[in-house]
Amino acid sequence: MNIGFSAADEQFRQQVAQWMQKHLTGEFAVLRFRGGPGDEDFAPELRKRWEQVLAQGKWVGAGWAIEQGGRGLSINQQVIFFEEYARAGGPGRMGHIGEGLVGPTIAAFGTPEQQQRFLPPILSGQDFWCQGYSEPGAGSDLANIKTRANFDEAGEQWLISGQKVWTSLAHESDWCFVLARTEPGSVGHRGLSFLLVKMDQPGIRVQPIQQLTGTCEFNEVFFDQARTSAHNMIGQPGDGWKIAMALLGFERGVSTLGQQMQFQNELDEVVRIAKTNGAAQDPVMRQRIAQAWSGLRVLRYNSLRMLSGVQDGSLRPEATIYKLAWSTWHVELGKLAMDVLGPEAELLAGAPYELTRLQALFLFTRADTLYGGSNEIQRNIIAERALGMPREPR
Amino acid sequence: MELALTDEQRMIQASAERFLTQVASSSAVRTAMSSERGYDTQTWRQIAKELYWPALAIPEAYGGLGLGFVEVCLLQEQLGRCLLPTPFFATCCLATPALLLSSNESLKERWLPLIAAGEISASVAYTSAPRWDDSGVQVYAQSHEGGYRLNGEYRYVIDGADCDLLIIAARTPGSIGEAGIRLFALPADTPGLLRQPQATLDQTRRLATITLNNVAVNDEHLLSEPGQGWPMLRDVLHIACIGLAGEQTGGAQQSLDITLKYIGEREQFGRRIASFQAIKHRCADLMLAIECSRSASYYAACIADQCLNIDGDPSTRQQLGEAAATAKIFASEGFFQCAAESIQLHGGVGFTWEYDPHLYFKRARASEQMLGTPAFHREQLAKQIFGERT
Numbered sequence: 001m002n003i004g005f006s007a008a009d010e011q012f013r014q015q016v017a018q019w020m021q022k023h024l025t026g027e028f029a030v031l032r033f034r035g036g037p038g039d040e041d042f043a044p045e046l047r048k049r050w051e052q053v054l055a056q057g058k059w060v061g062a063g064w065a066i067e068q069g070g071r072g073l074s075i076n077q078q079v080i081f082f083e084e085y086a087r088a089g090g091p092g093r094m095g096h097i098g099e100g101l102v103g104p105t106i107a108a109f110g111t112p113e114q115q116q117r118f119l120p121p122i123l124s125g126q127d128f129w130c131q132g133y134s135e136p137g138a139g140s141d142l143a144n145i146k147t148r149a150n151f152d153e154a155g156e157q158w159l160i161s162g163q164k165v166w167t168s169l170a171h172e173s174d175w176c177f178v179l180a181r182t183e184p185g186s187v188g189h190r191g192l193s194f195l196l197v198k199m200d201q202p203g204i205r206v207q208p209i210q211q212l213t214g215t216c217e218f219n220e221v222f223f224d225q226a227r228t229s230a231h232n233m234i235g236q237p238g239d240g241w242k243i244a245m246a247l248l249g250f251e252r253g254v255s256t257l258g259q260q261m262q263f264q265n266e267l268d269e270v271v272r273i274a275k276t277n278g279a280a281q282d283p284v285m286r287q288r289i290a291q292a293w294s295g296l297r298v299l300r301y302n303s304l305r306m307l308s309g310v311q312d313g314s315l316r317p318e319a320t321i322y323k324l325a326w327s328t329w330h331v332e333l334g335k336l337a338m339d340v341l342g343p344e345a346e347l348l349a350g351a352p353y354e355l356t357r358l359q360a361l362f363l364f365t366r367a368d369t370l371y372g373g374s375n376e377i378q379r380n381i382i383a384e385r386a387l388g389m390p391r392e393p394r
Numbered sequence: 395m396e397l398a399l400t401d402e403q404r405m406i407q408a409s410a411e412r413f414l415t416q417v418a419s420s421s422a423v424r425t426a427m428s429s430e431r432g433y434d435t436q437t438w439r440q441i442a443k444e445l446y447w448p449a450l451a452i453p454e455a456y457g458g459l460g461l462g463f464v465e466v467c468l469l470q471e472q473l474g475r476c477l478l479p480t481p482f483f484a485t486c487c488l489a490t491p492a493l494l495l496s497s498n499e500s501l502k503e504r505w506l507p508l509i510a511a512g513e514i515s516a517s518v519a520y521t522s523a524p525r526w527d528d529s530g531v532q533v534y535a536q537s538h539e540g541g542y543r544l545n546g547e548y549r550y551v552i553d554g555a556d557c558d559l560l561i562i563a564a565r566t567p568g569s570i571g572e573a574g575i576r577l578f579a580l581p582a583d584t585p586g587l588l589r590q591p592q593a594t595l596d597q598t599r600r601l602a603t604i605t606l607n608n609v610a611v612n613d614e615h616l617l618s619e620p621g622q623g624w625p626m627l628r629d630v631l632h633i634a635c636i637g638l639a640g641e642q643t644g645g646a647q648q649s650l651d652i653t654l655k656y657i658g659e660r661e662q663f664g665r666r667i668a669s670f671q672a673i674k675h676r677c678a679d680l681m682l683a684i685e686c687s688r689s690a691s692y693y694a695a696c697i698a699d700q701c702l703n704i705d706g707d708p709s710t711r712q713q714l715g716e717a718a719a720t721a722k723i724f725a726s727e728g729f730f731q732c733a734a735e736s737i738q739l740h741g742g743v744g745f746t747w748e749y750d751p752h753l754y755f756k757r758a759r760a761s762e763q764m765l766g767t768p769a770f771h772r773e774q775l776a777k778q779i780f781g782e783r784t
Binding site: 004005271286301302325384386388 | 658
């Protein structure tokens with residue numbers, strides 16, 4: 001075991017920090033520390049242009065293999081990139097779903113033609129993606145998908161009808177990957193397929209969902225005979241579940257280290273307030289702040305262990321704890337922030353319902369324990385896959 | 395950066411596990427804990443003289459194997475799993491680090507080879523108060539004819555009644571806080587040094603009360619440089635916290651493992667109780683606690699390793715306090731949670747003397763207190779977070 005970075009890696013860290021310092025300025029300065037979870041609707045157009053600046057710096061797909069157009073960074077260097085990006089206040093990534101989820105999925109399961117068609121516009125910051133998994137009747141029970149895709153022989157295309165929900169940034173996206181039932185009458189995870197669908201077409205309607213924060217980052221997406229070419233299916237008909245699950249596996253990667261740097265920024269603000277308003281003298285608050293501080297370090301150590309074990313991209317059983325660990329920690333930070341603020345926590349930044357950063361944190365963390373598999377589902381996964389306990393009926 | 399075990403470390407871990415499976419069954423542990431000395435001397439002999447565990451982290455120049463503290467923590471984890479009583483923790487996580495951090499070459503040359511050879515066990519005595527910081531140092535070193543006379547009493551000295559070497563903290567009369575502290579290394583049979591074993595709630599680890607009546611020592615016994623007594627003792631305690639965190643991680647893991655085995659067999663309402671979601675979710679929370687404990691203790695072990703290594707990275711050394719506190723907090727609370735849940739999930743039999751959960755529960759409680767409670771360590775971190783001391 002070795003917790004230091006090599007001299008070459010430290011040099012790389014300097015390089016990233018300098019690049020960020022040079023480029024996150026001018027018109028992009030307003031993006032610093034913005035656009036993260038709970039703030040995803042902030043300045044989408046400007047953030048798309050920022051993605052293109054990142055792309056020009058070859059930072060989009062920095063962890064992808066060189067033959068896929070990426071930079072081929074080592075795990076350590078990816079860790080460093082995400083840390084320095086977040087430390088510099090790099091904004092929430094509009095391109096995350098393309099770069100982090102669908103890109104690696106197409107690289108792993110797509111045909112050479114599909115890779116040629118879809119990967120370059122992700123790497124250049126041109127195409128933005130959203131995710132079409134959850135439905136009103138398919139949340140924790142994701143396999144209960146009702147959205148149908150029928151093959152139109154004449155047009156050599158799929159016709160998609162149904163409804164997706166909790167789709168982040170759907171109104172800002174060019175493409176959506178859709179998990180749809182292509183085998184009529186099938187149930188559960190059989191008969192599903194993985195389709196890439198252009199958003200700008202008559203058969204698709206996007207309707208924002210107002211959240212308890214008052215803002216709208218999630219959407220409902222209605223498909224009414226929406227079309228996509230036969231060439232836009234990843235894998236074969238019926239492979240959808242396997243590919244959908246593989247995609248979720250790409251989600252727990254090195255970007256977790258960047259997420260933690262964001263958490264550190266939030267915690268720093270809580271500490272700063274505690275120092276100025278006297279909470280830092282309260283023994284109970286001191287205990288809770290120290291607990292949050294050490295808990296964040298443990299999240300980092302968990303991630304470093306998780307990434308150190310990755311040789312072939314497959315995560316070990318210990319990795320199943322990750323979502324439960326960070327979401328539980330973050331919810332507590334949100335509560336702590338309010339308690340440190342005291343009565344001040346009640347006062348909004350403005351009417352009618354403009355939240356301060358920490359109010360947004362407090363409210364939005366209630367989504368952390370839900371999306372991407374609720375904490376209850378995470379506990380099932382840990383118990384069954386890591387501890388080998390009997391499975392729930394499915 | 396690679397926070398994963400090397401092949402060699404994995405081998406050490408696996409061979410320790412194999413050995414302990416043979417010698418540290420539940421009945422062997424119970425026999426040892428009820429014996430007069432509190433541990434099985436034959437097994438300790440094997441550990442110390444045939445497996446060379448105490449030699450692991452001692453440099454070759456002092457007769458050791460020249461490996462590091464990460465390896466010590468891996469052994470601690472395995473010892474924690476089976477609760478085998480041995481003087482390993484006191485000798486290798488308290489006394490050996492104190493000797494390694496000392497610049498008194500003649501003391502190092504005298505004692506380290508004996509520890510490495512498995513000839514002696516050792517411990518550190520430094521507190522008379524229910525606190526685990528400088529205020530606990532209440533033995534006084536009065537200057538006397540070119541040397542010192544030590545007077546006072548220490549409690550809670552781990553394996554203190556049976557060890558051969560004692561490292562004793564003492565302060566200059568009239569001094570308070572971090573000032574005036576010195577560390578002395580002296581044979582446990584030094585005249586005037588009385589050792590009284592205490593019956594303990596956790597029977598798997600013995601504590602002693604040590605009384606010093608005009609114990610004559612001089613600079614030859616002095617481990618610490620002038621003015622460096624407290625910084626040295628503080629580093630030793632931090633390193634010991636990290637070793638203890640490794641042990642607590644092992645205890646937590648075993649608490650969960652024996653529970654999973656039991657609930658995988660126990661049937662009620664016509665089904666294995668492990669199939670109830672109410673139980674699965676609690677076990678998932680235990681695994682979360684254990685992995686956090688393990689991550690924190692592995693990371694901290696790497697830092698301790700740098701601190702004990704002459705060529706260690708200075709910036710890494712500065713993280714010792716925070717890494718030790720973090721490991722001790724998560725390992726203490728994780729172990730206690732796992733051990734308490736183990737009793738609950740075993741149901742009625744978990745409350746019996748015959749089943750093992752109570753042994754882990756008692757060890758968890760003792761270890762949570764030892765070297766500072768989680769609340770104590772959080773307060774230390776709070777001071778750092780708010781910049782109240784450097």
